Amino acid sequence: MTKLFEEANNGLMKASNVLVLSHRKPDGDTLGAAIAFKIWLGKVGKNVTLACIDKPSKVFSFLPFIGEYVDKFELKDFDYIVFVDCGASYMTNFQVEYSDLFSSGIPILNVDHHASNDNFGTVNIVDVLASSATTIIYRFFKFLGVEIDENMATCLLSGVYGDTGSFMHSNTSKEVFEIASDLISRGADFKIIVKSLFRSNTVNGLKLWGRVLEKAFKTPDDVLVSVIKEDEYASCDASPDQLSGVIDYLNMVPGTRFAVLLNEDRRGNVKGSFRTRLDDLDLSKVVADFGGGGHPKASGFSMKGKLVEDVRYFIMDEDSNKKTLDF
Amino acid sequence: MTKLFEEANNGLMKASNVLVLSHRKPDGDTLGAAIAFKIWLGKVGKNVTLACIDKPSKVFSFLPFIGEYVDKFELKDFDYIVFVDCGASYMTNFQVEYSDLFSSGIPILNVDHHASNDNFGTVNIVDVLASSATTIIYRFFKFLGVEIDENMATCLLSGVYGDTGSFMHSNTSKEVFEIASDLISRGADFKIIVKSLFRSNTVNGLKLWGRVLEKAFKTPDDVLVSVIKEDEYASCDASPDQLSGVIDYLNMVPGTRFAVLLNEDRRGNVKGSFRTRLDDLDLSKVVADFGGGGHPKASGFSMKGKLVEDVRYFIMDEDSNKKTLDF
Numbered sequence: 001m002t003k004l005f006e007e008a009n010n011g012l013m014k015a016s017n018v019l020v021l022s023h024r025k026p027d028g029d030t031l032g033a034a035i036a037f038k039i040w041l042g043k044v045g046k047n048v049t050l051a052c053i054d055k056p057s058k059v060f061s062f063l064p065f066i067g068e069y070v071d072k073f074e075l076k077d078f079d080y081i082v083f084v085d086c087g088a089s090y091m092t093n094f095q096v097e098y099s100d101l102f103s104s105g106i107p108i109l110n111v112d113h114h115a116s117n118d119n120f121g122t123v124n125i126v127d128v129l130a131s132s133a134t135t136i137i138y139r140f141f142k143f144l145g146v147e148i149d150e151n152m153a154t155c156l157l158s159g160v161y162g163d164t165g166s167f168m169h170s171n172t173s174k175e176v177f178e179i180a181s182d183l184i185s186r187g188a189d190f191k192i193i194v195k196s197l198f199r200s201n202t203v204n205g206l207k208l209w210g211r212v213l214e215k216a217f218k219t220p221d222d223v224l225v226s227v228i229k230e231d232e233y234a235s236c237d238a239s240p241d242q243l244s245g246v247i248d249y250l251n252m253v254p255g256t257r258f259a260v261l262l263n264e265d266r267r268g269n270v271k272g273s274f275r276t277r278l279d280d281l282d283l284s285k286v287v288a289d290f291g292g293g294g295h296p297k298a299s300g301f302s303m304k305g306k307l308v309e310d311v312r313y314f315i316m317d318e319d320s321n322k323k324t325l326d327f
Numbered sequence: 328m329t330k331l332f333e334e335a336n337n338g339l340m341k342a343s344n345v346l347v348l349s350h351r352k353p354d355g356d357t358l359g360a361a362i363a364f365k366i367w368l369g370k371v372g373k374n375v376t377l378a379c380i381d382k383p384s385k386v387f388s389f390l391p392f393i394g395e396y397v398d399k400f401e402l403k404d405f406d407y408i409v410f411v412d413c414g415a416s417y418m419t420n421f422q423v424e425y426s427d428l429f430s431s432g433i434p435i436l437n438v439d440h441h442a443s444n445d446n447f448g449t450v451n452i453v454d455v456l457a458s459s460a461t462t463i464i465y466r467f468f469k470f471l472g473v474e475i476d477e478n479m480a481t482c483l484l485s486g487v488y489g490d491t492g493s494f495m496h497s498n499t500s501k502e503v504f505e506i507a508s509d510l511i512s513r514g515a516d517f518k519i520i521v522k523s524l525f526r527s528n529t530v531n532g533l534k535l536w537g538r539v540l541e542k543a544f545k546t547p548d549d550v551l552v553s554v555i556k557e558d559e560y561a562s563c564d565a566s567p568d569q570l571s572g573v574i575d576y577l578n579m580v581p582g583t584r585f586a587v588l589l590n591e592d593r594r595g596n597v598k599g600s601f602r603t604r605l606d607d608l609d610l611s612k613v614v615a616d617f618g619g620g621g622h623p624k625a626s627g628f629s630m631k632g633k634l635v636e637d638v639r640y641f642i643m644d645e646d647s648n649k650k651t652l653d654f
Contacts, residue, residue, distance in 0.1 A: 206540045214563075217530065
C-alpha cells in the first residue's frame, strides 16, 4: 500500500485542479472521505471541486464544506480525479452524462474498501479489509505526515463511525478504535456525529419503525419477518426511505436464522431487506432467486410486484414433524 | 488518585479473603469491574467471592465466572471488602441482612464514578468524571502494571461499552476510545459484547417497543410522549422490564425539548422516564414534583397511581398565543 500511497501523492502533487467524486446517495463515509481530502488538498494549494449526483441528506449538514457539493461540472477543467468509497466505476452515476469520464485521459485515483471494486482507476487504493474509505484516507494522511485538523478529524470520524454502524458491525477492529481515539484527540466533534447520524428520527419515522416492530413475527422456520404495505406509509405520514435502519432492529432477536423486511412502494416495487446474526449463512444466495445481491450478512432485492398475504397452517406432530395442510 | 491506588493495593495485598460486591440489579459495569478484579486478585493468590443480591441477567452469561455470583455469604469469612460501581452505600442492598456491613471493622474499598457516592469506604476511589467503574479499574491495573488478559479485557470492555451506551452517551471521551482500543488489542471479545448487550431483544420485546414508537406523539409544547398502559403488556405478551432502552429512541427526534415514556404496571405503579437532547435543561428538576430524581439529561420517577387519559384542546390564535378551552 505504501507504493500506492506514493503514486497517489505524486499524481496529486502534479495536479492543479482536482475533482473529488462521491457515490450516488452519499453516506457519511464517501462524504467524510471526500471533504477531508478536499481540506488537505486545499492546504497544499490545489483547487478542489466536490461533486455528487445526489444532494447530500440534511443529516450531514454538520460536515464542513458540505454546501459546496455540485452535481455538474466541466470535465476539461480538471487535471486529476479522485473517487472515494465508490464500490464500482458506475457508482457515481456521472458516467451517464460524462461518457468520457474514464476515457478522458485525466488520471484517476480510486480509494475504496468494497470487494466489488473493479479497479477502474489509474491508481487503485482498494483495501477490502478496511472498515471504511475514511480509514484508508486516514492511513494515507498518516503515511504522508499530513496534520489532521479538527474539521478533517470530524469528516474522517463520520465515515468510520457510519461504516461500522456506530462501532457495532463486525468490521469494528482495533484499528477503528485507535483511529477514533486519535481523531477525537485531534478535535473531531464526536457529539455532533452521534447526534446527527444515529440519534435523529422524526415522529413519523418513529411511528413507522413502531409499526414494523409491532408487526414482527417469527416463522416456524425461525425467520423473523415484518411487512409494510403501501397504504401504511400514508397512515404514518411517512415514506419508504424512513425505513432505513429498522431492519437492524429486527435482526436483534437471538435464535432466528435471519430477519426480513418486505415493503411495497407506490410505484409497484417490492423491496426485501435481509440481515442475519449467523456467520455460516450467506444471505446473498438467499436473495439471488429474487435478482438481489449484497453481502453474506446483509442482502436485499427490489422487484416489480405487490405483496399478497397468504396464511398457511401446518401441524407439528408429536415427533416434531411438520404436517402441511393444503386447503 | 495515585495515592488512593497505592492505599487500595496495600490493603488488598495484606488480605487473604476478599468479598467483591456488585450493586443490586447489576449492569455490565458493576459485573465487569467485579469480575476483572476477581481475576486479578485470584492471580495474586487471594480467595475472592463475588456477591450480588440480584441474579445477573442472562444477557451477561458471556462474562467469565458469572456463574460464581452468590447472594449470601458469611461476613466473618472475609478480611477485605470491595464495592464496585455502587453509587451509594445502600446500593448493594446487603446492608439490610448484614447490618454490620459497614461496622464490622473489615476494611472497605469503594470504587465508583457516581456523583451520589457517599464515600462509605475505608479507601474511596471515586471519580465522578470517569465514564464507568471499569474505567477506574482499568486505570488502577495500568498503575499497578497488572497484565490484563483476554477475560479481564472482555469484562472491562463490557463495562466501558455499557456505561457509555455503546459509545453514544456524552461521557464517551478520548480516554474511552483509548481504553477500548487497548482492550480489544488484548483480546477482549468485542463481538460477543455487542451481540449480548446491544443486539438482543425478543420478538415480544420488539412488539412492545413497536407499540411505544407507534404511539409516540409530540405535544404543542414540543415534548415527545408515549404511553404504555397496563393492559398492553398482555397483548404483546411482554413485561414492563422489556421497555428498558426504548426511551432513548423516543429521544431521537430533534426539535423536541424532552421525551417522556409513561408506563403502568400491574401493581398500581406509574413510572415516568425522561430524556433530553438539550444541554440547558435539567430534567431532575422536572421530575422532582413527582418525587423522582436522576441526572439532568436522564431522569425518572415512580409513584403509586394509574394513567388516565384526558384530552384537551386549545386554540393557537393568529398571534401564536395559546387559548385554552376548558369544558
